[in-house]
Amino acid sequence: MKIVDLRSDTVTKPTLEMRQAMYQAEVGDDVYGEDPTVQKLEELGAGIMGKESALFVASGTMGNQIALMAHTNKGDEVICEADSHIFYYEVAGIACLAGAQARPISGQRGILSSDRIKHHIRPQDVHQPRTGLICLENTHNRAGGTCYSVQELAQIKELADSNHIPVHMDGARIFNAATAQNVSVEKLAEKATSITFCLSKGLCAPVGSLLTGSHDFIQECRRYRKMLGGGMRQAGIIAAAGIVGLETMVERLQDDHLHARILAEALVSIGMDIDMETVQTNIVIANVSSFGITAKQAAALLGEQGIKAAVFGEYSIRFVTHHGIEKDDINYTAGIIAKLVKEINAGLL
């Protein structure tokens, strides 16, 4: 049976060029600062983001958590979006690792405005925690891949600067945000004190993320990475794939965005409930409640037909387009879903 795996862009596999680069990578002990390939990747990543330094970490989660630890003091409060990865999916790391308290606020389709944030910054008061960090997710995963614009980020930066609060951007999919808005990633990253981005999602590397920021900040982060057991030795083997990802896999993200839009439009045309305003990048979140089934049931029905989607709530399923998914796969998926919808509507399922 034909399988179309749309659960996530993390299912992407390293390209042939990546595997060749991994095979040939020059390596050394990175904890001694002797891995030339890791160093090359960190320099490349820092340069692309317009930051002084970068740190290669095992995952996006590790990058975010190290940033939280380095930016905050025990007992600080961290402003983040209520559905953000940092708050929702990182196993209470804010509390457990940074010793900080989360202040989750709902954004508009995942996007926080400076106005919204302003009201949640703590005043100086002996009873209250200090607001130690503002976290932004760009693109916002649970909201359906929505983007912060440069203008929205500039307003938040102005507010943060005037309150002496750093801004960390979870830019796991920052290249998607830049591609969708036709701006450079540097322009988006400029408005954040630090930014994490993933090599292992749309960019197809097998493992790894980069955390970028000022030289001093990254030095501090290097210590926390070691604390978490993230000091990797001949990590150039995996860094080599990351370099290829940055050099060859960014431009094609526009294909993923086009495919997501084609899929979303096809699904809406057969009565699926999708907020099209959120379909800005490579993620489509559909609500299946109008078919009288749960997301789990929908995913199971799709799975029987070879279409893999992620359960994203009681009635929400997520489709993510990525390298390896072609337009034919999208048309095929839309066709299978149309057939299932017909059968449901006819009471056959």
Ligand SMILES: Cc1ncc(COP(=O)(O)O)c(C=O)c1O
């Ligand atoms: C927005 C966002 N941030 C962070 C992460 C974490 O990345 P990792 O799975 O590499 O820990 C993800 C993963 O899906 C994500 O979607």
